[in-house]
Amino acid sequence: MNSNKFKGVIIYLVIIFLLIFGLVSVLNMASGASRSVTSYSSVMAEFDSLNVSEFQLDLGSGSLTYRLKGEDGSKAAHSYTVPNVSIFINDINSGYTEEGKVANYRQRYNEANPDSPLKEDYIPISDNTFLTSVLPYLLLVGVMIIFTVIVMRQSTGGGKMSSFSKANVRQHTGKKVTFDDVAGADEEKQELEEIVDFLKNPNKYREIGARIPKGVLLVGPPGTGKTLLAKAVAGEA
DSSP: OOHHHHHHHHHHHHHHHHHHHHHHHHHHHHHTTTSOSOOHHHHHHHHHTTOEEEEEEETTTOEEEEEETTOOTTSOOEEEEOSOHHHHHHHHTOEEOTTSOEEOHHHHHHHHOTTSOOEEEEEOOOTTHHHHHHHHHHHHHHHHHHHHHHHHHHHTTHHHHHHHHTSOOOOOOOOOOOGGGOOSOHHHHHHHHHHHHHHHOHHHHHTTTOOOOSOOOOOOOTTSSHHHHHHHHHHHO
16 A cells, blocks of 8 residues: 555544544533533532432433422423432432431431422333443444445555446357368368367377377468467367
8 A cells, every 4th residue: 555545544534533523522412411510519419408309310321300399390300410320329318317317318308398208210220221322332433444444445456446347348259160260271270170189089199199289389460360260279179
């Protein structure tokens, strides 16, 4: 591969990398577009103050949606993605009741709000969670590999091979040429007929000690029938 082709491959790979990087960035932005701008400490402050009246937590992705006391259904729920699901569950369930007993968040909230118990929902981890999160990236990597293979083939002559395969190949389907089609050159034709007969019936000539020549050289100016004689030999043999 010469330097120009190598530079072309590098340029293609850089372009593909930038496209994939841009697509991944767009996917990340889209996945995080619905999250409210907040922090883990501010979310935990709401739980520590027993202000969260209902919440839903996806144990696979860590997606958390919650509502605060006094908020009705007309207002959009708060959204946040916890960085570590196990730590988050441990943090909200490690508080103390008014009597100083360790209790989980449900117990503490219901004790403080007996008329409006907590609404909580945990979405179990799905077998497809990992696949759905990784599949877009696998597709992007697959696209990059396909483009790389195409570029490498074109730069190493694959394009030439492809164009050659599309060339019009002329196939000769005419009738077989024999010595009867050769006019003139009787002496040369007779000698060649003997060689063809030797090839067909070698034992007849070996019995009389004849030996076939190692080759035949047809010499003469253009247009004297050399090619036609060669075709006749091939047709008769």
